[in-house]
Amino acid sequence: MTDAAGIRVVAIADADSFVKWSAALLGAVPGLRPHLLLVRTPLTASVDQQRSALAGTGLQTEDVTRVGFAEAAGWLEGQRPDVVLLAGRGPFVRLMGRVIDTLTHRPVTVSGLPGMAIPAQRGALDYRRNTDLLVVHSHREERAFAELGRRVGVTLPTALATLPFARRRQRILRPERVSVEALAARPGGVAVAERPAQPVAVRPPATDIVFAAQALVPVAREERAEIASMLVRAAEADPARRVVVKLRSRPGESETHLERDPYTELLPSRRPDNLVYSYGSMASALESAAGLVTVSSTAAIEATALGIPVIALDSFGVSKSLLNTVFVGSGLLGGRSEVVGGRFRHAHPEWLRDNYFHSEAESTWWERTQELVAMRRAGALPARRLPAARGGSMHDAWHRASVLGREDRTLQGAAALALGVPATRALAALRRRREPSEGGTWADASTDFTLEPNPFHDSMRR
Missing domain, CATH: 3.40.50.11930 (Rossmann fold)
Incomplete structure (x- = not known):
């Protein structure tokens, strides 16, 4: 260190x-x-x-x-x-x-x-x-x-x-530095690294469709079931290509956000042989990807950096609650039929410069x-200390127990949760009824910020 x-x-x-x-x-x-x-x-x-x-x-x-x-x-x-x-x-x-x-x-x-x-x-x-x-x-x-x-x-x-x-701009065995200007200059915004002085090994042709699953979006079970059906149709449309469902956690593991309707439950047990799960890294999954589909995963940026075309699903709309307003103007938004047909696309150069590239x-x-x-x-940077909790030690205990879950074994933490959980639910409901003005709502897709509490019921306690 x-x-x-x-x-x-x-x-x-x-x-x-x-x-x-x-x-x-x-x-x-x-x-x-x-x-x-x-x-x-x-x-x-x-x-x-x-x-x-x-x-x-x-x-x-x-x-x-x-x-x-x-x-x-x-x-x-x-x-x-x-x-x-x-x-x-x-x-x-x-x-x-x-x-x-x-x-x-x-x-x-x-x-x-x-x-x-x-x-x-x-x-x-x-x-x-x-x-x-x-x-x-x-x-x-x-x-x-x-x-x-x-x-x-x-x-x-x-x-x-x-x-x-x-950061990684090319799907070759040796990384090459490519400027954002080069990325933007290519048709569709796909960068090509400068030709290396020495020959490099070329990977086998990429044919997979990779689906980057997300825990939070879409929320509705019926919409997630529609995505599962889309993946089956995509696999059946071309048995020569794999449809890879990239999952973040294996059974029994946790992930950052709580997934209530996992695709392992929504996809049929007797699915096409070319419809498979992947639990490895996204980088590994993209090595053989011809296209990536997601609702709003950062995997879209990772794929774009590698020159892999993308579809950001807009079949359920474009809204802050779907976390996909970031793709407005990118040229990446598309529907389920385009995924089945393999009609993926590259991002517009103007969007790239303002969004992550x-x-x-x-x-x-x-x-x-x-x-x-x-x-x-030099003693010139004052500490930005957290203020004392308004509810004193009981509030601190509630916050600690909320984050640590079973790892917090204190009696005070258990008592604080018993009192605090219903109180915080009531407070959250009250805050949601106080709709802010001037574009700060989750319903207003024209702004890039929200003043309301987020709409996802996503406790850290599991």
Whole structure:
């Protein structure tokens, strides 16, 4: 854990998508040897999920330490990192922020979201408001979070990073650097690397259709069943190609968001032989992909970076609640019949520049982090400490138990949950009835931010 310019960096994470994001983000910093601290919660990645998440990031098994929440403060006190990347859902970030507040050596705290963050959500900003820096991944996200911050009175510095999964530009065995200008100059926005000086091995022809499943969208069981039916039809339409259902978790594993109607239950047990499941990394699934289909997964960006055409399903509409308004203007939106027919497409160059494919030179999050470390060492960066909970120790106990689930074995936590769960449900219902004005609703697709609580019933307790 020593590193670029002598800066010691630790990422604290739990769920699989945040493990993947934090490892890829830090692994891309030249000369940095970060460490990953996995804290046990109901969402913590399994060993197999960890292996898939770390693939291609440069982090190895020995770069990961697993601890219980009660051990985290002592471990951090002993390591004395200069930077802590808080990589988890909002309540997890706030809980670990309270741990950071107890340390005698105050690190710079950085936070972020593991994929596309349009719409910018009030909760996402509020839970991270006491970190020193928020990492965003596109110019559009910069504008959305700045506007959201102005609306709710939260001042949180942001810095631009390249979405880790948007870096690899070509599906060849040796990576080649390609500029965003080259990406935009190609018809359909597909980049071609400069011809290498030495011959490279060419992969077998790609024929798979890969479906990137998501836990949150669509929500309705009947809509998810329609997608399952579409996948069967796509497999039957061409038995010579595989239709690969890329899943995030195996039976018994947890993932970042709760999936109530998994595709393993919606797809028929006697399905076509060429309709298969994949539990490996998305990078592995895309190696043989001729096209990718999703509702709104960040896998669309990963595929685009590799020159793989995409369909972002609009069969159920385009709305913030489907998390697919980010694709408006991309040229990627399409319906189920186009998936069955294999009519995939590439993104428009203008959309690419504003959405995740900016120039690498504009990604200055690490430079900004280094500046903050220098300020902290000089005593010029005040700590952004979390305020005391309004409900006192009982509120703290409720929050801790909500995040840790069974990992919290305190009587106070159990009592706080018994009192707090019905109270928070009532409060959430009240907030939903207070509809904000000026475009801050989930129903208004014309803005890139929301002021309302999110509509997903997605508790961290499992």
